[in-house]
Amino acid sequence: KAGVTQTPRYLIKTRGQQVTLSCSPISGHRSVSWYQQTPGQGLQFLFEYFSETQRNKGNFPGRFSGRQFSNSRSEMNVSTLELGDSALYLCASSGRGRNTEAFFGQGTRLTVV
């Protein structure tokens, strides 16, 4: 069974640009969550999608958005990039039920210059 796949692995963008990151969950998983990891703030929850609907959102500005497609693949978008958006962005997929665990991708390292 293939794991969680995030693309691209590395990205360098300029301030003011926008970026789109992609996450393909494990087959059969309908829940996809996104996290931002930085040395200063640690791991912070961005948002969660389930069956194409956002069902939970962290405390991030509106520049951060996401969506989920009918095949459960998810994308997150960051517009008007700032230097502080430089981070490792991790995606996790989960199955159904109360006892499900989250499986993480290897992340996308975004550098804003």
Added chain:
Amino acid sequence: AQTVTQSQPEMSVQEAETVTLSCTYDTSESDYYLFWYKQPPSRQMILVIRQEAYKQQNATENRFSVNFQKAAKSFSLKISDSQLGDAAMYFCAYRTPGGATNKLIFGTGTLLAVQP
């Protein structure tokens, strides 16, 4: 709001020795899950062990075990017979039961070094 605290930014252990990583959390919920994740230099988060709050028995996975003290809201990880491959960042995480959300709340992490 739930919070997770890891008070040890760094720890070091000799190969084959035992080390304990600490984690405390705060919640008003009675039903929840606690996890320890490992993040090696490859950056992939790997689940080490999990504990369900309604289970009194401490979880064990091979060399990894937890000491879950629900009343004290404490959830420590013990690594026995430490190996070089155990060197990584370890995160403690909290989640309410799946179904409503799979959101994880993480601690700040403990960087574990294993000395040969």
